[in-house]
Amino acid sequence: MNAPDDFTDDTRLTPLRLMIMLFVLTLAGALGWAVCSLPAYSSGLAVTALAELSNSGVLNPVTAAVLNYRGYDTLLEIAVLLLAVIGVWSLAQAEPPAAFEPASPVLLSFLRIVLPLMILIAGYLLWIGSFAPGGAFQGGAVLAGVLVLLRLSNQDRAIWSHEVWLRFCLVLGLSVFIAVAVGVMAGGGKLLEYPRAHAGMLILLIESAALISIALTLAALFVGGRALSDEDSSRASDNGVQPE
Amino acid sequence: MDTLQTVFDLVLVLALLWLAWRVLAAADLFKGIVLFIAFGLLMALAWMRLRAPDIALAEAAVGSGITGALLLSGLARLRRLERSAQPHIGSEP
Numbered sequence: 001m002n003a004p005d006d007f008t009d010d011t012r013l014t015p016l017r018l019m020i021m022l023f024v025l026t027l028a029g030a031l032g033w034a035v036c037s038l039p040a041y042s043s044g045l046a047v048t049a050l051a052e053l054s055n056s057g058v059l060n061p062v063t064a065a066v067l068n069y070r071g072y073d074t075l076l077e078i079a080v081l082l083l084a085v086i087g088v089w090s091l092a093q094a095e096p097p098a099a100f101e102p103a104s105p106v107l108l109s110f111l112r113i114v115l116p117l118m119i120l121i122a123g124y125l126l127w128i129g130s131f132a133p134g135g136a137f138q139g140g141a142v143l144a145g146v147l148v149l150l151r152l153s154n155q156d157r158a159i160w161s162h163e164v165w166l167r168f169c170l171v172l173g174l175s176v177f178i179a180v181a182v183g184v185m186a187g188g189g190k191l192l193e194y195p196r197a198h199a200g201m202l203i204l205l206i207e208s209a210a211l212i213s214i215a216l217t218l219a220a221l222f223v224g225g226r227a228l229s230d231e232d233s234s235r236a237s238d239n240g241v242q243p244e
Numbered sequence: 245m246d247t248l249q250t251v252f253d254l255v256l257v258l259a260l261l262w263l264a265w266r267v268l269a270a271a272d273l274f275k276g277i278v279l280f281i282a283f284g285l286l287m288a289l290a291w292m293r294l295r296a297p298d299i300a301l302a303e304a305a306v307g308s309g310i311t312g313a314l315l316l317s318g319l320a321r322l323r324r325l326e327r328s329a330q331p332h333i334g335s336e337p
Contacts, residue, residue, distance in 0.1 A: 133297035141305035
C-alpha cells in the first residue's frame with residue numbers, strides 16, 4: 001500500500017498545481033461574485049407555479065413541479081437510473097453471499113422491528129408527497145434502505161434470485177411513466193399533459209411504480225452487479241465458492 | 245431567539261466547511277466515507293434551515309444514506325480486489 005502514502009506526503013507546489021490552484025480560486029471568486037450579484041429577493045417562477053397549483057392535481061408545489069410542470073425531466077431521470085443499473089450489470093457480477101459474515105441474532109431481531117416500520121415510512125412518504133414534502137424518490141430511498149439491510153444480513157436471496165420479476169420491477173417505473181405520458185395523447189392532449197380531472201390519480205400511479213423501480217435500482221447498485229441466478233450459484237459451488 | 249438561530253446557522257456553516265475539508269483531506273478512504281455521511285446529514289439540516297424540506301429529505305435519504313452505503317460497498321469491493329491482487333498484504337486497518 002505504497003501509493004496512497006506517496007500521494008498524501010507529496011505536498012510540493014509544482015507549477016501545475018499552482019495553475020490548478022489559481023484556476024480554482026478564480027472559479028470560486030467568479031461564483032462568489034455571481035451569487036452576490038443576484039437580486040436579494042426574486043420570486044422567479046414561484047408565483048406562476050403556485051397559481052397553477054389547483055390545476056396540477058396535487059397540493060405540494062414541489063411534487064407539482066417534479067411530476068407535472070417538469071414531468072419530462074423526471075421521466076429522463078428515471079431512465080438514467082435504469083441505464084445505471086444496466087451499466088453496472090454489464091460490468092460486474094454480484095459478490096457471492098458467502099463474502100458476507102453470517103448475520104448476528106441481534107441484527108436479525110433489530111431488523112424484525114425496524115423493517116416493517118421502514119416499509120410503512122416509504123409508503124407514507126409516497127402518499128404524503130401529494131400534500132407535503134415527500135415523494136417517490138425519498139420513499140424509494142427508504143425502501144432501498146430496507147433492501148440494503150436485508151443484503152447486509154444475508155436475507156435477500158428471495159429478492160435477487162427471481163430474475164424475471166426483478167427485471168420487470170426495474171423497468172416498471174419507466175414503463176408506467178411512458179405509458180401515461182403517451183396515453184394522455186389519446187385524449188387529445190400533448191405528451192405528459194395530464195387531463196385536469198385525473199392528474200392527481202395519474203401522478204400517484206406514476207409515483208407508485210417509480211417507488212418500486214427506484215428502490216430496486218438503488219439496491220441493485222449497492223449489490224454491485226448482476227445477481228447470481230440459481231444456475232450461476234451451482235456453477236460457482238462447483239468451482240469451490242460456497243453459495244449461501 | 246433570532247440570535248440563537250444565527251449562532252446555530254453559523255456553527256452549521258463552519259461545521260459543513262470543516263467537514264468538507266476533512267472529507268477531501270482524509271487519507272484513509274473509510275474515514276473519508278464516514279465523514280461524507282456526516283457531511284450529508286448536516287447538509288440535510290442546512291436545507292431544513294433554508295426551508296427546503298423536500299431537498300432535506302432527499303439529501304438525508306439519497307445523498308447521505310444510500311450514497312454512503314454505495315461508497316462503503318465500493319470500498320469493500322476495492323479492498324477485496326486489492327487483497328486478491330496482492331496476497332502478501334496482511335491486516336486491514
